[in-house]
Amino acid sequence: MAKTRSPNFPVIDLGEAIADIAEILKKEKRGQFPKEAAATHLGYSSVNGRSLGKIAALRAYGLLEGRGDGLAVSSDAIAILEAPSESEDRREALRRVFETPPMFQRIQSEYADKPSYETLKWWLNKAGFNPDGAEKAASIYLASFDLVTENLGAYKRSPVEPVAEMHSPAARDIEENRIARKWSDTAQSIFGGGGAAKEELAVSVHERVLQSGMLSKQASYRLIVSGHVGEREIERLLKKLEMDKEILADPDPEPEGGDDFDDLAV
Template sequence: MSLGPALEAIRPAFAKENRNKMSRTVLAKHLGYSSLNGRALGRIGAVRAYGLIEGGGDELRISDDAVAALNAPNGSTERTAALGRLANKPSLFQELSKEFETVPSVDNLKFTLIKKGFTAEAAEKAAKSYLATFNLVGGIQDEYNPPEEEDEADMSQAIQQSAELSRALNKPLDSIQKPIQEVFNLPEGTVTITFPKQLSMESYQDLEDQLSLLLRRVKRQANKDDEAAN
């Protein structure tokens, strides 16, 4: 998902809530999902990556830059400035903007990302999202938007995951810290959770979302097991 579709995705949330705080479940419904499932969390992660929402947990709200991008007149200084800040929110896009003085071709971007260790598929998705986003900032007709059905996978895989890979590849080997591993025992067996020693606030919020989803699935399974036992 490039910035344009991400903005349109949160438009219903702004129309209903304005700048009010909302839970992830409420935001998911405004984004078109009936529950806080994996696809909903992927879409929330996508709009969060652009800085369109702020806050954490169940206290989310539409950001100031998102409000300006949605409401300021086309071509106005306020909208252009807000779009520029939003476009540079994803860390991968920041990195690419520093590497290229002007907007590169899609093939040039793909090759650059592949050299950094991205798969060909992830490189193509990230390159097209980058170009579509900065074409929007520059007021150019967007010809690089991926198909609608690829939106969640596009951002969550090609931008978020690839950005983490990029940072890891560019980090000196002696600075990479061993992950933290938490182990605790239950009557049914051992539970092990492994996570990086250092997490950004954005990564922490993504982790919190994924763990919440996992716990709901585990609870449903536990209820089924209890019913079967009885």
């Protein structure tokens, strides 16, 4: 019987990821390098399922950018490793990389403070993780949370941009229409296509459709959001789409026997 695969999640915690990217930076400096070199610096003799899982984790945190033969250590990774320990640049870079993995964002949206191990494990189980995957993912997230808390003090999510001028419904509608037009232009430059989506999906009471359109004759998109969406949120979304595009272009890692944790690779 096939094993249930857990949702994508970094295979290592943020502390281990920072230590790994430090080894890569030591060898490659700020230049570009192939994934084969990255695998070697991470202690592997070849590019395989385990090394690709670690490389994917570094990219999921935003510590590594690019793909294939064009990998590079990110500016956030360099700030974390080289900026003064108390500098705002280092603190903000550390906050950003902690908030980059999509599943980390979902957990942070659900729990403003640090959840208990048992609570988080149960939430992950409900989110689609198998029992073993939920245990490992909970440990990875909580270890990463502790690292950020130790370096930043009491962890708080990045503040939302002030929207005092957006209190009235009319003002919000005008702003969101402007953002939607910008998103439509940018999304089409990434995906191609245009027009209206053919298939309607259910939207909850707290959600709304910001934009929709066609990606091809067989595919369409529908951007469903909740809360305030401004320039900052759109820029973050575009960065995540570019990262997802790079990840999808990578070959799937070859599975290796004896370690279910590869199922959590991003």
